Structures are given as C-alpha cells and as structure tokens.
Amino acid sequence: MWSKEEIDILMNNIERYLKARGIKDATEIIFEMSKDERKDFYRTIAWGLNRPLFAVYRRVLRMYDDRNHVGKYTPEEIEKLKELRIKHGNDWATIGAALGRSASSVKDRCRLMKDTCNTGKWTEEEEKRLAEVVHELTSTEPGDIVTQGVSWAAVAERVGTRSEKQCRSKWLNYLNWKQSGGTEWTKEDEINLILRIAELDVADENDINWDLLAEGWSSVRSPQWLRSKWWTIKRQIANHKDVSFPVLIKGLKQLHENQKNNPTLLENKSGSGVPNSNSNSSVQHVQIRVARLEDNTAISPSPMTALQIPVQITHVSSTESPAATVDSETITLNSGTLQAFEILP
Structure with a gap:
C-alpha cells in the first residue's frame, strides 16, 4: 500500500512535470499521448520513490481513471469477475469493459481475492x-x-x-x-539513522540512496522498511513539509543530542515518563535553537530557526534540566508527549 508521503511525492512530481511543459491536465499525457510522446513521463515522476516504474504506472492509472472510483465491488460483481477471469484470463481491458471498470481496477481486485489465500498469522x-x-x-x-x-x-x-x-x-x-540474523530496532538505531542521513549532506530527501543506507545494518529489514522508519521519525515534526531538509535534519539532531545529554528531559518527577493525570500541569513550548548555515559561506549563521516542541510541564525550577527553558525557566519534559514538534522559520 502506498503511504501518504509517497502519494505526496508523486503528486508533486506530476505537478512539476506539467508546469515545466505547459500542460494543464495530466490525463492528456496518461490517456491521449502515445508511448513515444510520454516516454519520459513515468521515469520523471518516479523520482524520489523507491518503487519500480510499473508500480508508479499502475498507481497513476488508479488515480486518474474515473472508472477506478466507481465504488466498492458488490458480491454480484465479484462473482461476475470470477467468471470473466476464467473466460478471458489476464485480458484485463476486456474484463474491465464488461464490468464498467478500468483494467487496473479489475486486475487489482483479482489480486486481492481471498478464495485461495489464507489470512492472519503465517504458519x-x-x-x-x-x-x-x-x-x-x-x-x-x-x-x-x-x-x-x-x-x-x-x-x-x-x-x-x-x-x-x-x-x-x-x-x-x-x-x-x-x-539473515537481524537484530531488533532500538532507540539508538533511530538516532543513528538521523546521524547517517545528516552525514550524507544532501539538500533533498529524494537524493537519499536507501539501498546504500540500509547496507550492512543488521536491524534494518529492507531499504523500504528503513525509509518507512524515517517517515515515522520526521512525522514527529508537524510542519516537516514546510521547512528545508537541512533544517529538518539539524533540528532532529539537536533534539536527540539534548535528550541524550539530559535524560531528565524525558522523565517527570515520578520518573515514569508518563504525566500525572491529577496534576495541575499545563502545555507550553520548548524552543531548541538551530542555526541555519548557508552553503559556501564563512560568515556567521543567519537568524535562528526554532524547533518548537509541545510538552507537558511537570515541574518548574531554576536548577534542574538546564537544557530546556521557557521564559528563562527550566522544565522537565515527558517522553509520552513528544509527538508533534514544529520548526518555526
């Protein structure tokens, strides 16, 4: 299944392709142009996606063919589909025409049929x-x-x-x-992922070679799996789509460095890491300052970017946890609340 991030990348790629060529509607390319006329289309819009071209092709057809949005298959359609499959084999265009659906729709539905497939835990x-x-x-x-x-x-x-x-x-x-003798993914692996991506020194996430990054990493299950882990990490930043990739990486590095150097940032006074529902705590914001350095410049950093983190205040003091401050006051953070960060330009 395609993730929201993958679909966003695909849609942005299509939009850039159309804009660069002065084309208003993608359906002109998908359904009206010949293969020669659109020969670079799918390769171009697949940029940044760890998917084979055929998978991109099928996804685009599902997105733009109106017959893919007819609705859920009825039991009667399922039975008819089975009959047509026996009669026409893999002639999806003919089967789709008979059902009033697209070729890609009937093909995908056949792939999902449960008649011969088990469900649940694998034996x-x-x-x-x-x-x-x-x-x-x-x-x-x-x-x-x-x-x-x-x-x-x-x-x-x-x-x-x-x-x-x-x-x-x-x-x-x-x-x-x-x-292959893999090990379990840990918090240290999460930090290492951020650091390894930072070491790549790429300006855009789409420039990351996930196959190379996953190589020799025993706790990584596949390049695709590693990329999904990265998406989980970056989704902690509420506006990760609105800031530059270098700033996002720098902010995540700073956050994890602060957490590593100041373990109390992740605990409340009881040490449980879970806020006390009976306490009179309030929600504030912690700002971790991140300098934005311009490329090829030796001058001092430009104005700071703030990584703003919604946190639960469980204790206010002037002596504890010096790394996290709000209005010159020190607070203790709770790990359970570190879910939606925001980088403010």
Missing part, C-alpha cells in the same frame, strides 16, 4: 515455502539479503496460499531480516 510451513520460493526465483542462498528484483506475482503463485501483497510484505518487513 511455519508458509514462511518456509516463501523463503524457498524467493531464493529459488532470485538464485540466492538462504541467509542472503534479498530486497530487489523479486517478481512477487510469481512468488505468490508458487506459495499458493498467500497473495502477492502478503508475500511482499511478509518478506520485506520480517522474514528476510529474520533469516
């Missing part, structure tokens, strides 16, 4: 079969890390009891990592 036998099939189809050995070049449709067909989507998710998010 040991299913996991073993999945691993055998993946290694067989990719000519790799058990224990090898395999995250690219896998035909999940072929894998699902060979596994027999799970869908293409189930097989892909199970392998990339768990089984591949387990079989």
Whole structure:
C-alpha cells in the first residue's frame, strides 16, 4: 500500500512535470499521448520513490481513471469477475469493459481475492515455502539479503496460499531480516539513522540512496522498511513539509543530542515518563535553537530557526534540566508527549 508521503511525492512530481511543459491536465499525457510522446513521463515522476516504474504506472492509472472510483465491488460483481477471469484470463481491458471498470481496477481486485489465500498469522510451513520460493526465483542462498528484483506475482503463485501483497510484505518487513540474523530496532538505531542521513549532506530527501543506507545494518529489514522508519521519525515534526531538509535534519539532531545529554528531559518527577493525570500541569513550548548555515559561506549563521516542541510541564525550577527553558525557566519534559514538534522559520 502506498503511504501518504509517497502519494505526496508523486503528486508533486506530476505537478512539476506539467508546469515545466505547459500542460494543464495530466490525463492528456496518461490517456491521449502515445508511448513515444510520454516516454519520459513515468521515469520523471518516479523520482524520489523507491518503487519500480510499473508500480508508479499502475498507481497513476488508479488515480486518474474515473472508472477506478466507481465504488466498492458488490458480491454480484465479484462473482461476475470470477467468471470473466476464467473466460478471458489476464485480458484485463476486456474484463474491465464488461464490468464498467478500468483494467487496473479489475486486475487489482483479482489480486486481492481471498478464495485461495489464507489470512492472519503465517504458519511455519508458509514462511518456509516463501523463503524457498524467493531464493529459488532470485538464485540466492538462504541467509542472503534479498530486497530487489523479486517478481512477487510469481512468488505468490508458487506459495499458493498467500497473495502477492502478503508475500511482499511478509518478506520485506520480517522474514528476510529474520533469516539473515537481524537484530531488533532500538532507540539508538533511530538516532543513528538521523546521524547517517545528516552525514550524507544532501539538500533533498529524494537524493537519499536507501539501498546504500540500509547496507550492512543488521536491524534494518529492507531499504523500504528503513525509509518507512524515517517517515515515522520526521512525522514527529508537524510542519516537516514546510521547512528545508537541512533544517529538518539539524533540528532532529539537536533534539536527540539534548535528550541524550539530559535524560531528565524525558522523565517527570515520578520518573515514569508518563504525566500525572491529577496534576495541575499545563502545555507550553520548548524552543531548541538551530542555526541555519548557508552553503559556501564563512560568515556567521543567519537568524535562528526554532524547533518548537509541545510538552507537558511537570515541574518548574531554576536548577534542574538546564537544557530546556521557557521564559528563562527550566522544565522537565515527558517522553509520552513528544509527538508533534514544529520548526518555526
């Protein structure tokens, strides 16, 4: 399933493509232009997405073909779809026309049919079969890390009891990592991810090579999985889309450095890390100052950017936790509230 961030990247790429070429409607390219006329379209709009071009192509068709928004399939349509599938095989255009739906819609619905697919927890036998099939189809050995070049449709067909989507998710998010001797992801890994991205010194998130970043990292289950971890981290910043990538990274580094150097920032007076529901606490903002350095300049930093963090005030003092202050007063932060940060330009 595509995440909101992936869809946002795709839509922004499409918008830039249209603007650069003076085209008003993407449907002109998708449904009216020949393959030669739109030959660079899908490759261009796939920039920054860790998805094969065919996956981008299918997603775009689902987004722009009105027949993809007819609504939920009725039981009658499901039965008709099964009959048409037996009759026409993989001729999705013909099947779609018969049902008044797009080719991509009926294809996707067939992929999700549960008639021959189990649901719920995988059995040991299913996991073993999945691993055998993946290694067989990719000519790799058990224990090898395999995250690219896998035909999940072929894998699902060979596994027999799970869908293409189930097989892909199970392998990339768990089984591949387990079989290669992976370790559990920790808070230290989260900090290391921020630091490693910072070391790349890239101006844009789309310039990150996730395959390279995931290489040799035992707690990373796949490049795709690592990227999803990054999205989880950056979503802690409420306006992460509105600030530059270097400022975002610098702010996250500063935040974690402060937390590491001042553990009391993550605890209340009881030490539980959970606010006391009976206390008369109030919500304020902590500002961690981050200098914005311009490229290729030796002069002093330009005006500061503030990382503003909604926190629960559980204690006010002039002697404790000197790293976090509001109006010259020191506060103790609660880790359970560190969910929605905001960088103020």
